[in-house]
Amino acid sequence: MLNRSIILPFCALLALLLIAITAYASGLYGSFLFDDFGNLPILGATGPIDNWPTFWRYITSGTADPTGRPLTLLTFLIDARNWPAHPYPFKRTNLILHLINGVLLALLLRRLGRDTFKAVDLRRIDLAAVMGAGFWLVHPLFVSTTLYIVQREAMLPASFTLLGLLAWLQGRRAMKRGHRLGGSLWIALGLGGCTLLGVLSKANGILLPTLALVVEYVLLRVGAMRRTLTPPTRPDRVYKRVMLLLAWLPTALVTAYLLQQGWSGLTRGISSVRPWTLGQRLLTEPRVLLDYLDLLWLPRPFTPGLFNDHIQASTSLWSPTTTLPSLLAIMTMIVAAWLLRHRWPAAALATLFYFVGQSLESSTIALELYFEHRNYLPAMLMFWPLALWLCDVRLQPAVGPAVALVATETIPVEASATSVSARFVRNKAKLALAMLILSGLALMTHARASLWGNSHDQALLWARLNPDSPRAQANAAQTELNDGQPARAVSRLLAPLTKAPDQVQLALNLFGAQCQLGRIDPSTLNASRLALSTTRDPGTLLVSWFERAMEQVANPPCPQLSFATLSSLLEAALANPYLASNPGRQQDIHYLQGRLALMQGDADTALAEFNRALDLQVRTSMALKQAALLGSSGFPQQGLSHLDHLEAEPQQGYSPGFGMPRIHDWVLQHQQYWPKELARLRATLRDDATHQKHTAE
Incomplete structure (x- = not known):
């Protein structure tokens, strides 16, 4: 039997899922677009995928990233096993995955809230979790990720990041309670296993360990400051060693890779395909990030969509004139979030989680300048601070140097009829505002999804x-x-x-x-x-x-x-x-x-x-x-x-490149695929040549 304290959040989450399905439904009937045609035809490149040899040829055929993103390719088999195919099943699976991500996000926010805040009423934290996930779930910006079939590559790493953070939090809790082995296994599953699965979906899955560190040092340790003066226990030392291996080491490797890419791009240049230099890209990305934030916080039903080739690259700090202000604005937000994490930990976490989530695709790797789908994972915590405020989960000053984070009843000491009435009106106003925001987002998402259903x-x-x-x-x-x-x-x-x-x-x-x-x-x-x-x-x-x-x-x-x-x-x-x-x-x-x-x-x-x-x-x-x-x-x-x-x-x-192309080449050699195809074609050509010669005679 369900606990009464979770019935309301559960019903709210169920309602949000139904709203999201309704908002997206009309977009499921759209067609394939652009990169879909560059990625999906491999479903039939060597014949229908109805046997193991064909399966292995298909699953190793990816060329994006060194991994080839085989896990994403695997999920496409849910929808079709040959080409050409119909787009509806692909879009339907993307929507189901988006809904699953919404549920996982709600669970993550619930766990973060309960692990961080001293709650008078846990239902407020749970409702804030559902609401924060709901704002993200029905946000119109993510229509261009969910209904763009090939961007399942962006959705799956988000799924594994959420699963990885949940597993890590479970392990962290177990470690703090003295269960070293069980906690270590949970953390290894989360930061090790889920990172691997995320990377096999798309390279930005590698950011999971770094995002866990952001959550650790921006939110969780702020909530536990009152315990920092006690001597570290053995579980704490074990936890630090596990985190050093599974979080700090991957973070250091990613940082080194990004620095290497930056040095190489600045000193040796980048591909001539790009009409800008790496230095110009680094100057441009702060402007791009501010534009993303504008779309997130001032949503609109229709955006430029998939066409961003008109973005003007910054050629200096003053050209265009918004370059330097944008750079300063981004730096200010990052520094302020870190400095104010004790006062506004949820807002600081949302800010730093966002910029770390953007670090791989919006920094030194010479990708295209702008794509909306790059916000799908980084923006997941973006609306949680707003949801906490709407659900009246607030900061309360604590006695002493530490800051206690408390979800309080808002009744002041001199409770009076007037103050109770004011509290009632304020809560009703916040509820109405929350409903208004959700309704507005859902309507914009419906309008945008309808457009995606009409190519x-x-x-x-x-x-x-x-x-x-x-x-x-x-x-x-x-x-x-x-x-x-x-x-x-x-x-x-x-x-x-x-x-x-x-x-x-x-x-x-x-x-x-x-x-x-x-x-x-x-x-x-x-x-x-x-x-x-x-x-x-x-x-x-x-x-x-x-x-x-x-x-x-x-x-x-x-x-x-x-x-x-x-x-x-x-x-x-x-x-x-x-x-x-x-x-x-x-x-x-x-x-x-x-x-x-x-x-x-x-x-x-x-x-x-x-x-x-x-x-x-x-x-x-x-x-x-x-x-x-x-x-x-x-x-x-x-x-x-x-x-x-x-x-x-x-x-x-x-000569195939490093990674999955080399594995694919090995698979073809192991199956003797090309020799068999060559022999078959040569036999056909010989028969045709013989027949042609006899006909001529």
Whole structure:
């Protein structure tokens, strides 16, 4: 039977979960977006995942982080085991995971409150925990994490961080009671096991031990100051040793790694793909963090979403002018939180937890400047101080040097009818304010989730909210093209392309839009060549756009869409100095040139280009793809020649990187996957060549 003291918090949590489900429901019917297409197709890359060999090939195929994030890949099998697939099951699982995280957060806040505050009424601490978790659970900012399928990578580390902190707190409590072995096991499970699981989901799971130290020194030790004058007991010494191994050592390693990345980036530079230096990134991130905090504390139903390529990097402390004030503001918040942790421990904890949670993705690693999903884990404690205030869990000065943290009844010494009435009115006002905040957040989340359920309106709204984002304008233009409105797409793309002539997605979309209208202007052709010759990295757009364009050449919507035009565009890309230093992109260009020649019936030129592509990065998968193309186009002998070229230069083979790519390569070798595939394709090409020869005779 449930204890009466937890019935109300339990019912409140259940109600919040139902509210969150209702708010998110309409967003479950949205489509796949952007990085989903870069990550999820591996579900069917080597066939349906319905046997163990295919499973091991899939689970080791990740390339993000040295770990490859295999645990995240594993969870995608809940939703589909082949590709293409339907997005609904993926989004549904993400929502379930978000709800679970909300429950775990409530449990964590409850434990923190009960371990820290001397409570007159534990129900207030429990209600504050549920309310703090509820504010986070229905906050509209996290719609772009929950409904963006691939960002399960951000959600799972949050899950394991919450589980790890709960296990650590359980072990800490056991250690303080003298249960050394049991406490050590709980802490090892939390800070060791859950950190490992978090890292296998995404690299920022490594921050769990550091976040535990933040909770320890900002909140828990403040609540236990009155015991600091007593001699340390054996359990305390054991606890310190365990924390040294499982918390301080990982923290030191992460700190050293971030410093090394910073030194390397500042002295040797970073990838030419980035249009800014690492120093400029470090100057920019304080502005980004303040913008995140603005979205957290002044929420709105619609935000820029996934398009943040228009963020201006800071080039000095005064350019833009908000750079230095932002840097000073962030430093002030961090220092003030530490200095005021005795007076406002919950607020200090929320502040320092947030900035430590941002330290991996918002510091010296040369990631993109801005993404909303980076707030998912760091902001988990953000609204707990507000919830404590609304539930009347307050500070009370203590006698002596220590500060006692007490959840008090608010009745003063001279209790009178007036004061009781005032207390009643204040409590009702706080309750009304809490309901108003939760209702407002839920309504904004519902509005935003509904937008995520409608990819057409989403693309157009994001373009309106991000007028200076080339990606947003190109995405909206593609939506208009799909709607059969090329004139609108042309009108949308002209001005942004003038401002950003190196943005290849703008130029190629304009090329396609004008072609649908029947004629491509010479200026657009020149703009496309210029963009391809100056872009830093077109990514997968290069291959996908050209392959679609080549398929249209046989029946072109405009006379300018021809083999000659496409060839001139590829020549422009080949002359790009940024792409010249990128073997992968050079390989893409030679592959496309070979495919273009093949479509014109020039098998020898196609074979030469395919060989050049293969020489840049000798990958068996690329050789198989190109040889199969030659064979399916009626040139099996050239396909066999291409496979011979592959086998003639094994010493130049592709060397997998450290971590999961190397494990994946071992799995393929152990299964003899590529030799079997090569033998199968070679046999097919030989049969086709023999049949072709007999037919000719």
